[in-house]
Amino acid sequence: MMNAVSKNSGCMFFLYGHGGTGKTFICNALSVVVRSEKVIVINSASSGIVSLLIQGGRIAHSRFGLSIIVHGSSTFSIKQQSPQAELLIEAKLIILDKTPMMHRQILPIGLKASWQDIVHATINSSPLWRECLVMKLHKNMRLQSDATSSNEDEIREFDEWILRIENGEAEITRMDFFHRRAIQRPTNESVIYLNDYLSSLIEEEENVYLSFDSLCGDKAGSEINAEIYSTEFLNTISCSGLPPHELKLKKGVHVILVRNIDQA
Known part of the structure; x- marks a missing residue:
């Protein structure tokens, strides 16, 4: 190259x-x-x-x-x-x-x-x-970095399993394979509810951080909009691409951080 x-x-x-x-x-x-x-x-x-x-x-x-x-x-x-x-x-x-x-x-x-x-x-x-x-x-460097004499066989078996999936040789034939393995939620609201429930099972101190919601002001109807769309109402909005109003963090809870890719 x-x-x-x-x-x-x-x-x-x-x-x-x-x-x-x-x-x-x-x-x-x-x-x-x-x-x-x-x-x-x-x-x-x-x-x-x-x-x-x-x-x-x-x-x-x-x-x-x-x-x-x-x-x-x-x-x-x-x-x-x-x-x-x-x-x-x-x-x-x-x-x-x-x-x-x-x-x-x-x-x-x-x-x-x-x-x-x-x-x-x-x-x-x-x-x-x-x-x-x-x-x-061909060599799985990610697994090799964590390899020890005690788990070498387990890592090799896992690496071979990944290759079988990639080659289409490890297809799932049991109809109940995903039973108790996957959780499917249709709406953001139910996802937030599920996340809160799973987080409650972790016995760690919870830190809650709140978003700052406000209306974009315009000269025409800013006062009217302020009366209709209160801050409390804005805090309840949960739609695709918009994070929830409350960010709840605990030790042991996974969080995904995403930055704005459109830098310009």
Whole structure:
């Protein structure tokens, strides 16, 4: 990869490996080394969560001006002589994480698609695929870092189980497999209720943090809106993409932190 960058040979590489083999580590390490040579690197990913794992990451739709819904006449929204265009011109290396999931940021899904349509949507069907040099990672570095003489066999068995799932060899045949294993909730309200209940089972001191809700003021009807939409009412709103008014934290309770990916 470094040879391709230094010679400006215009190569494409596909780094393949199951979870824990070190793909993100290699991408970050390569990015650091290339930047040390005064070369511009663009890091992007298929989704917001993935972009948090790579240094300087942005989601591909934001970085390359991609449409969320792609169709036959879709084009890039990057304008000539814009900062984004200049960045692409100067870049010598583009690292795009999770490329097989670029089809709507998830694995290929086609509405009422046939088997042929689904296969055609995969990255292997792209005309660019035959130009890619495929490199494979086999060793699970994440598990090896925690390996000891006592749990070595258990870690090896777990690693092989992951590979069987990836290869479609560990399919679930028992109808009751997910019984007492999964919890499905249809609304945010029920999710919050469930989270509060599970949190109550942990005997630790609870810290509660409140959001600050207020109406955006306008000259036309700010006083009327203030009477209708009180702060107490705003605190009760729970919709998709909006965190609850109360943030309850305890030791032992998992919390996911997400930053705003649209930095501009």
